[in-house]
Amino acid sequence: MTSTLLNDAVGQTGKVAERGSAPVKTIATWVADNMDGLAIGALVALGIVAVMLLIRLAGSKMLAGDPECRRWRGIIGSVLAKTSMFFMVAAAISIVVSYAEVHAKLARLAEILFIVAAAIQAAIWAREIVLGVIRSRIGDDPGASTLGNAMGIVRVLVSVAAFAIAAIVILDNLGVNVTALVAGLGVGGIAIGLAAQGIFSDLFAGLSIVFDRPFRRGQTIRYGGASGSVGTVERIGMKTTRIRSVSGEQLVIANTKLLEQEVTNVNESRVRRIWLPFGVIYQTGPEVIENLPNLLEQVIGPMKTVKIVRCCATAFGASSIDIELVYDDRSTDADTLAKHKSLIITGIMKLFAREGIEFAYPTQTTFTAAPDGTMIMPYPSVQPVTSVEPPREEPPLT
Incomplete structure (x- = not known):
C-alpha cells in the first residue's frame, strides 16, 4: 500500500516536471531554430540603437552651443536630443522580431509597442520643431514680443495638439474607430473658436506680425496712410501692439486692426x-x-x-x-x-x-493816377505836398 502511494507520487512529480520543462524545451528549440535570424536582428538592432545614441549625443552638443534655439543648429540639436530610450528599445525589439519567426500574437505585441513608441516620439519631435521655430522668432528680448509673452500658452497648445494626433494614430492602429472621436474634437474646437473669436484673431494677427515681420520692436512705423499716426513700436503683445507716438503718448491698437491698415516701416527706408x-x-x-x-x-x-x-x-x-x-x-x-x-x-x-539773392514774400504794388490819367505813383523821390483846397476867407474885423 505504501509503496503504491509512493510510486504514484513519484509519477505525478515526473509529470509536473515534464510539463514545466516543456516551455523551456520549446523556447530552446525556437531559439535554436532561429539562431541566425535572432543574431542578425540583434546585431542590426544594436547598431541602430548605437547610431541613435550617437545622434542624440551630437544633438545635445549642438543644443549646448545654442541653448535658446535662435538658429536652426539649435533647433535640430533640440529635436535630436529629445530622442527617448523607450523609442530605441521598441525599435530594437521590432527589428529583432522581424528577423525571427515568432508567434503571431507576439509579433502583434511588438508591432503595437513600436507604434506607440513611434507615435509618442514623433509627437515629441514635432513639438520641439514647432517650439524651436517659435523661439527663433522671438528675438533677443522674449518679454517684448507676442511669442515671448504667450510662450507658455503656445507650448501647451502645441503639446496638446501633437499628443492628441499621436493618441488618435495609436487608437486607429489598435483597431478603434476614431471617426466619432475626431468629429467630437472638431465640434469642441469650433465651439471654443467661436467663443474666443476676438482673442484668437488678435493672437494669430500678432503671430503673423512676428513671423512675417513687417516691423519689429524699436522700429518707427506709420499706420493709417499718409495722414495716420507715427510712432515707435514698444511691444507686440498677444492682443495689442503698443506704439510710442512722436508726441510722447502711448498708442494701443489691436493687432487685427493694425494689420487691416496700411503700415509704413520708416526704418526700412534706405534714404x-x-x-x-x-x-x-x-x-x-x-x-x-x-x-x-x-x-x-x-x-x-x-x-x-x-x-x-x-x-x-x-x-x-x-x-x-x-x-x-x-x-x-x-x-x-x-x-x-x-x-x-x-x-x-x-x-x-x-x-x-x-x-544778394532775395527771398520773395507776398507783396502788392499800387499805382496811382492823376485825374487826367497820368501815373503819379510811385515817385523816385519825395515830392512837395500842395494843398488842393481853396483858401478860406477871413471874416472882416469890426
Whole structure:
C-alpha cells in the first residue's frame, strides 16, 4: 500500500516536471531554430540603437552651443536630443522580431509597442520643431514680443495638439474607430473658436506680425496712410501692439486692426527724400536761378549723409518765382533729419544774404493816377505836398 502511494507520487512529480520543462524545451528549440535570424536582428538592432545614441549625443552638443534655439543648429540639436530610450528599445525589439519567426500574437505585441513608441516620439519631435521655430522668432528680448509673452500658452497648445494626433494614430492602429472621436474634437474646437473669436484673431494677427515681420520692436512705423499716426513700436503683445507716438503718448491698437491698415516701416527706408520749396523775387536774373544748384552745393556738400537730387524753378507764382530743392538724406533718425533740414535752411539764408539773392514774400504794388490819367505813383523821390483846397476867407474885423 505504501509503496503504491509512493510510486504514484513519484509519477505525478515526473509529470509536473515534464510539463514545466516543456516551455523551456520549446523556447530552446525556437531559439535554436532561429539562431541566425535572432543574431542578425540583434546585431542590426544594436547598431541602430548605437547610431541613435550617437545622434542624440551630437544633438545635445549642438543644443549646448545654442541653448535658446535662435538658429536652426539649435533647433535640430533640440529635436535630436529629445530622442527617448523607450523609442530605441521598441525599435530594437521590432527589428529583432522581424528577423525571427515568432508567434503571431507576439509579433502583434511588438508591432503595437513600436507604434506607440513611434507615435509618442514623433509627437515629441514635432513639438520641439514647432517650439524651436517659435523661439527663433522671438528675438533677443522674449518679454517684448507676442511669442515671448504667450510662450507658455503656445507650448501647451502645441503639446496638446501633437499628443492628441499621436493618441488618435495609436487608437486607429489598435483597431478603434476614431471617426466619432475626431468629429467630437472638431465640434469642441469650433465651439471654443467661436467663443474666443476676438482673442484668437488678435493672437494669430500678432503671430503673423512676428513671423512675417513687417516691423519689429524699436522700429518707427506709420499706420493709417499718409495722414495716420507715427510712432515707435514698444511691444507686440498677444492682443495689442503698443506704439510710442512722436508726441510722447502711448498708442494701443489691436493687432487685427493694425494689420487691416496700411503700415509704413520708416526704418526700412534706405534714404529719406525731402522737398524744400521756397521763392525768389522776380527781379532775380535767370542766370542766378540756373546757378542755384552749384550755390546750394556749398551748403549741402559738407553733410556726408545728404545729397542734392535737384534744384530748379517750378512755377511763376503770384509774388515769386517758385524754386524746389529736393535732397536725399540717408539718416533714419527723426531728430537727425530735422537737424539737417534746419542746417540747410539757415545755410541757404546765409548764402542768399552773401550773394544778394532775395527771398520773395507776398507783396502788392499800387499805382496811382492823376485825374487826367497820368501815373503819379510811385515817385523816385519825395515830392512837395500842395494843398488842393481853396483858401478860406477871413471874416472882416469890426
